[in-house]
Amino acid sequence: MPGHEVERRALLTPVLLLLLAERRGHGYELVQRLAAFGWEEAESAHVYRLLRSMEKCGEVTSQWCASASGPARRVYAITPQGAMNLALGFVRLGELHSTLHLFLARYVQLEDVGSGEESPHRVGHGDYIRRMRR
Numbered sequence: 001m002p003g004h005e006v007e008r009r010a011l012l013t014p015v016l017l018l019l020l021a022e023r024r025g026h027g028y029e030l031v032q033r034l035a036a037f038g039w040e041e042a043e044s045a046h047v048y049r050l051l052r053s054m055e056k057c058g059e060v061t062s063q064w065c066a067s068a069s070g071p072a073r074r075v076y077a078i079t080p081q082g083a084m085n086l087a088l089g090f091v092r093l094g095e096l097h098s099t100l101h102l103f104l105a106r107y108v109q110l111e112d113v114g115s116g117e118e119s120p121h122r123v124g125h126g127d128y129i130r131r132m133r134r
Contacts, residue, residue, distance in 0.1 A: 008039075012050055013059075014089035017082050020060060026073040027051060051076055059085055 012034075019025065019033050027048050034042045054060045059082035065075045078086070 009046070011037075011093075012039075012042075012047070013054065014086060014093065016047070016050065016054065017059060017078060017086040017089065020076055020078040021083060021086055024075050024077040026065075026075050028073075030076070054082070058082070 015034065015037050016030060019030055025033065028044065030051070031039075031042050031044045031047050034047070051060060051062070055062055055076075058079055060076045061079055062074045062076045064072045066072050
């Protein structure tokens, strides 16, 4: 798995806690709601494993709820422990945001990245930075 995906997967726990703080939900619904965070095709099996792990850690609870259409679904809700971990995640991600913002701002200021020519990795970076600032 590429490093970028490993980093993004590390964000799944705080994102799921945030989604559950907004409102409870069943696994498939949470997978769909992850699309707003850039996981249009989140691996549902991974999300379900993570939810079970979060339940074992006391961050979420679940209960079976009857569905108007189809079988009963396991619905997840955040616990006080999960809310505390979400707040901690907020602080940690805020610190990371500051570091990333500084990195991106300094990268944009670079005149030359090694070869003396425009790096193919920098093509379009200005557009990316402008989108980040919105």
